[in-house]
Amino acid sequence: MANKKILTIGFSLASDQTETCEFDSDMSLLDWDIVLFKPDINDYLYRRESTFEGKPCLSDDQSFKLKAQSEHWRREIKAAIEHGKLVLVYLSELTQLSVATGKKEYSGTGRNQKVTRIVTGYDNYQSIPLVLKPVTSKGREIKLADKNFECISSYWNEFSSVSSYKVFIEGEVVPCLLTRHGNKVVGAIYRSKNSNGALLCLPDIDFYPESFFVGEEDEENEGDWTPEAMQFASRMINAIVSIEKALRSAAELTPEPDWARDSKYKLSKEAVVSEKLLEIEGKLEAIQAEKEAAIDEIKDLARLRNLLFEKGKPLELAILDALKIIGFEVSQFDNGESEFDAVFKSDEGRLIGEAEGKDNKAINIDKLRQLAMNIHEDLEREDVSEPAKPVLFGNPYRLQPVGDRLEPFTVKCVSAAITSSTALVFTPDLFLVAKYLSGKADSAYAARCRKAILASVGKVDFPDVPKETATETEQANAEKGV
Known part of the structure; x- marks a missing residue:
């Protein structure tokens, strides 16, 4: 019966007849016949920066991402409906938070100037292209409306026992489900005037009860779907395909012929x-x-954080960005015979660097051998008169939080570095320096950092990042909108 392409967003079903994607996805809905959508933005709550008026408050970056993602789903859902698709929205809990508007207010002058970030209210229902005006309220006593319920009657007979409402809908909608007492709208239907598509809002369902997953008593299969979950998914698929068929037969719209477009x-x-x-x-x-x-500018700026967790080419590019911020002229060298991760110079001297990232280990001496070869090959070039300073950039234990990492370089690596006059740079330390200088014109501090790399033998200890003045701290707090 289910010869339909079905997509679930925000949850999944135990069936290979459906595909799923997360809320944070750029998936197009035009490839699907039926879409089941749950506006779940709880992941954004975990990324909150602070609170404002008792609600989680997102950073500028996360605010932009949430608003852009909600806009994506509004656009995709609307397009799907206009192209004759069926979209089912499960009315999950109303999630309210504060997001940045991109506007700021300034007060005071000079060193006493304060900056206040302007935020506004937002919620997960912004991702739905209808004015639903949800109001938080929970219950299970639900009945079919007096009309507009025909297409969901069989579905409701099957799933009413596991459905519960999390919100009332107070917008101008066509109700199909009401609370048993008070006749509050908890289910609604919107039919396109220009296609056979429809948007159906239904009470929420817990798609992940414990009985749907194999428990720890079966260690080999723990976490897998149970037969009960698979049976539920099969029933759900049959029910929503029946809804789609009922809606299509009730409102079959003839496509406009070419001659009528004359x-x-x-x-x-x-x-x-x-x-x-x-x-x-x-x-x-x-x-x-x-x-x-x-967006491109944000991505370029965010690339600096690759110093904290990346390896390979992404780590190399982040190192080059950081060295530029510190005041070096930087490049990579590859003449077909020799290849250097980083060649950088300033008035203080000329250096050659190699980069190494390790998932769960300290940086060892392997790259020092390569670095020594690079120094000699570089010196053999006609335009080079003296050896460059060797620098090994290391990002060890890169998948662990920086504060939880062990010593970045092995004892043998440090010993060999001292023998070869090599500077060892822990890339998260370089990130802190570059982060400060990217937002602050401090040429004196930048020069001290360059000299620290050139003068170091073994691990580089950068000079402490200058502390903010009291006024700067107040401004930084004010910019958080709290």
């Missing part, structure tokens, strides 16, 4: 609205280009 059948107002649409699309293209430029 200009002689066009309404005069269509031309006016079409011109208006072209103008709007032009503005949207300009805004989209501006948005993409901002």
